[in-house]
Amino acid sequence: MVFIGMLQQMPDGLADRCPARLTKNFRDKSDLFQMNCEPIHLRRFSAAFRAFERNKRHHHDLAAKKSGCRTRHFHLVRAPREAEIWLMTDGVAADFLPMLAAAESPVGSLVVSVHDVAPITRPSVEKILTDLKEAGVRVTSLLVVPDYHHRGKSVDDATFISWLRELEADGHEIVIHGYFHERPRRQSEGMREKFLTRAYTQNEAEFFDLKYDEAFTRITRARDEFRGVRLSAIGFVAPAWLLSAEGERAARDAEMQYTTRIATVIDLLTGEREPSRALVYSTRSAWRRAVSLSWNAALARRVAIGQLVRLSIHPSDIASGGVWKQIIRFARRFSRTRNPTTYRDWISKERVTRNLS
Structure with missing residues (x-):
């Protein structure tokens, strides 16, 4: 020894x-x-x-x-x-x-992502970021919706954009999260489509089966709107991680550098895929909350052996006492043994590591 x-x-x-x-x-x-x-x-x-x-x-x-x-x-x-x-x-x-x-140095990385960031969810997101900071997580990937449920463009809210710029200056990352975060129901849907778009996610799987042209149009529109207000977004994440193959190709062609799915982080520039299952919760009903707590308690032990741990948070999570307590407990535990970072910085570090190896 x-x-x-x-x-x-x-x-x-x-x-x-x-x-x-x-x-x-x-x-x-x-x-x-x-x-x-x-x-x-x-x-x-x-x-x-x-x-x-x-x-x-x-x-x-x-x-x-x-x-x-x-x-x-x-x-x-x-x-x-x-x-x-x-x-x-x-x-x-x-x-x-x-x-x-x-x-005692930290080993591995922790990415905490906050989903559905929009002017209407800002109060909840502010409380989430405050609690995370107290738990040891000072930087996150903020998944911003350009026009949440058609309620108005985020870039038109000057106060909201100023707040995002301050967060970005503090080390947080801005990520494009769909465009409308909404998908209208269709008459010809089969059982699989109905389950994924209505039960798994509540009519929000915007990019689940979107064709290439429309996917490319929405992503580039969001990219240009964010650039116009001096927000730097290089990543795209589809609502509920439901992204069609054509949607992934559209994201790559729209100059997005990475995307994520529920079990994978994808570098769109190199094609590298990092297996990493996200810890995420469903809080729409009591039984969903109970299942989420049990599932994530077991999943946290499994993902802890990997290089990257992903903790995904939605604004509604903070309103559920049991769910939020478990999230903060995970944030404290993983931030003590890992380096809290963003998807942007993690991707950049991985590219350097691969080039050196």
Whole structure:
């Protein structure tokens, strides 16, 4: 183990006052760094031993009282007993602390996306962003609807656009989310179409079966409207992630750099597809909320082993107490072990990583 190897190579002069103390406590008792006769991995080190602590004057410590020492030291504490306190000089601690920090560094990424952002949903979205920030998530991908349910263009609301610009300046990302976020019912729909467009989503699967020309027109219109008010959107996400093959081709031709589906993130420039199932909730009824809570509790354990975790939030989620508590719990948990980021930044990082490999 790297810790033991480093300790064994340390000169005795680094030990505090009594060289034998470091030798006795660390060199000869390397089993102290083992749990159940197995080496402790770096990420488990700080869990097995309390972190190095530094006190300006540690004359209250048992070991310090015994030695009469009044200098400043780092010390490693395993248990509150005198026999298990080992003093370390600043030089020794300086070698250890960076390794402990590296061992606890976040692994993987977390993208939190807020869907259905529009002037009418702004109050809920503001509360969502406040709660997420308190939970450790400071940046999100904001999926903005250009003309939510035909209630008026988002770009015509100057206050709303100014708010979006401020969020973008703070690190949030603006994403095009459909155009109307609405799909009219059709007479010739089969059972599959009815289920996906009426039951799975409430008449909002706008790009589910949209033909290429109309899909291209709506995406480019949204792109140009956002550019006209100085909003930078390079991603397109269809409502409910229901995007036809022609719609995906239209998004690529409309200069969108990525899109997402419920289980995949797609780089439209390179064609790379990253499997990653989104955590998402349905809150339209009590039974949907109950199923969502159980499903996502199990899904969260499965997606935690992947490189990318996606947490997708809708404005209605915050009105459901149980759902919102679970969302914030997930946000806290994943933001402690992962880097919160946006789709834009995650895609850019992945491209660099692939080019270097």
